[in-house]
Amino acid sequence: MTQVQDNRIDIPALLARLPLFQELTPEQVIKIAAQAREKRLTKGEMLFQKGDPSRGFYVIVFGQLKLAFPSSSGNEKVVAILGPKQSFGEAVMFMGRPYPLFAEAIADTLLLHVAKDTVFELLASDPSFARHMLAGLSMRLHSLVQDVESYSLRSSAQRVIGYLLQHCLIEGDGDFTGSIEITLPTSKQIIASRLNLTPETLSRIFHDLAEAKLIGVQGKQITINDLKRLREYDF
Amino acid sequence: MTQVQDNRIDIPALLARLPLFQELTPEQVIKIAAQAREKRLTKGEMLFQKGDPSRGFYVIVFGQLKLAFPSSSGNEKVVAILGPKQSFGEAVMFMGRPYPLFAEAIADTLLLHVAKDTVFELLASDPSFARHMLAGLSMRLHSLVQDVESYSLRSSAQRVIGYLLQHCLIEGDGDFTGSIEITLPTSKQIIASRLNLTPETLSRIFHDLAEAKLIGVQGKQITINDLKRLREYDF
DNA sequence: CGTACCTTTGATGTGAATCAAGAGTAGTGG
């Protein structure tokens, strides 16, 4: 919230820390920063709708947003929950097609928009940028493939466990024998959709896992009591 | 089958026709061709297993193969059915991770293997190659996102219809008012898995659509009688 | 021409969605 009020942010420094721009020269980073557009969103605001044209890609400075498919029957399918330092929209930009999904801020958010032209100039001048861009898209592709595997081969409980385990790796600092604390990044509703579940089903799964003493649930705080047994919970 | 016996194929000419290599100079294409390795597979043979390391990517000259996840319970999940001129394995190559799925020939197949080093040299020397590679990965990402949408938002019948409609666009040559013939590229078993269905369910859906006079089914020959009504079949 | 696999058809089972209420929990304004 302190930064929201601050209109002057050190954009070059911020960009230079992103994996995507890691190997660029300071001059290149400054050039991108100069050409990038700031975009502020308040919670609940739409960044783009499905079908909108793409003019570049986005980087999240702070805040949080979701990428999701709209659906006739009101319920939507969340594909990704994104936070600071994450970028999105690259693939759509390279294909010159309209967005296949919509983006909505789920917290007050500051974004940088990097224009297509800026990217293409960089690609032409710096092969290492191309490699990073390719690596970035490859990662995205890989995790989507993982999602497809989850959706088609795993039960709802297994998907929830997979989600928790993935977030252990990020948050858990070495302490693997004891209990691990996770803070859910957003509402259970949104997480349920991300896991292709209804909120009711997610709630029941948390309940069952808690009853089996595998985890503890207290609002957004999840305690993993027995990592080993959770991994093997394979019914 | 005639080409299988022929050990001399004009590889440069073949490569030059691929979208990926479209803008390369003749010299570059010849260089790739010289460094590419031929790989022959007979129907049923594995190209790589889940977990194998990647040393480059593949291009299909002729034949057909499937990319799929193995599953403990024997049943597998087919992610892609690939044919001539299609490439695969780029993303895994760029990430330096092992394959997340396996590849199996579903017909006698000839592949070209382009080594990682070759790709990286090209990337460094030709920005247009980088753009094509990025466009290629973006397309792949886009279609995976479509798959995720299908799996999570559409019913089994809708997925089957979507599959048929997609194949109309490729095979259907303008004649939109009359009936359109489609030849399924492989067995119904594999197509069912690709659509996240059991063979039984796919069979029943074909039966229902045929009963409603929307399509005709005769082995691998599918006749679409009423494209308009098929598109609107939304139950 | 027989064996092995693909495909169809029918009967039954089940995981997760849907429907329906109630219990937190969080912001809002008087």
Added chain:
DNA sequence: CCACTACTCTTGATTCACATCAAAGGTACG
């Protein structure tokens, strides 16, 4: 600070789409 509104989350009863199980044709191919 407390009541008011609006969500979000939980819990239970019921339903349904699709899978599973079982068995009988078809089809291909050695």
